[in-house]
Amino acid sequence: MEAKLEELLKVKGYKITSQRRAVLEAFIYLDKHLLTAAEVYEYVSAKSNKINSSTVYRNLEILTDAGIISRSNLDNGVNYYELNLEGHHHHLICISCGAAEKTSFCPMEKIKLSLEESTDFQPIDHKLEIYGYCGRCKK
Amino acid sequence: MEAKLEELLKVKGYKITSQRRAVLEAFIYLDKHLLTAAEVYEYVSAKSNKINSSTVYRNLEILTDAGIISRSNLDNGVNYYELNLEGHHHHLICISCGAAEKTSFCPMEKIKLSLEESTDFQPIDHKLEIYGYCGRCKK
DNA sequence: CTGGCTGCAAAGACTTTGCAAGGCT
């Protein structure tokens, strides 16, 4: 998988450096699929790769530009990044433990139909997050 | 309307000060219904009310606590505040001019049903924003 | 009077940027 992703970088004219590879690995090897810049930084630092945090930020932007990851803003105001590998989905975010699971449920088709007949707004993209209690945290 | 809102503050034990009233007015008299802290600050400053930006932040938090306004985080990572007066709704945000309109369409009931049969996640709240082109900006 | 509120200044969290040196290809 790594090789495939690195290919995407090359196509865009980006080089493969050890730092960039370490950032990629964070997404591939960490359990969590939504990562903050700080979590990525922590991962690459723990791997003994000496790397500057501004390099992490720059690479997160480059990976986003290359379409490998994407960025979203949760309600806590923090930026999260995740791999783009999987199909369109939304997140179920636990307001107790913070864990995020994915759900493939997407209401966008219905929303489009509804908007079409009531407004002249042309939807392009959307953002949906559901907050609540995960199986472990609900009683 | 202002009187009613101020009543809500009193009930919570908050005092009515000129600065707090000015922040409230920003929400009542500005056209936009989604305001950033900076926009609120700009409004109260223009009104010749000398007021410190930290006071704006503190009052935004207090108004949120009193249930008068609520805060949300758009995809640009900026915090927006809006009056809670109106019923539940979501926003259609123009990616060209930035204008936000409201839509009462909400898929949450369907989402709840769908989640119930496929996961053990217990939804409490949700966040939905739709990005696209408004009537003026689309061609 | 008295606790909440404000202004001011400083600090904090997160992110971006300029520049010179270093490293892919």
Add this chain to the structure above:
DNA sequence: AGCCTTGCAAAGTCTTTGCAGCCAG
């Protein structure tokens, strides 16, 4: 070799906080 990248440090943006004096109730 040539251009992309990196590290470092500084600056930028947005927001929070400590403190002393002030004000609404």
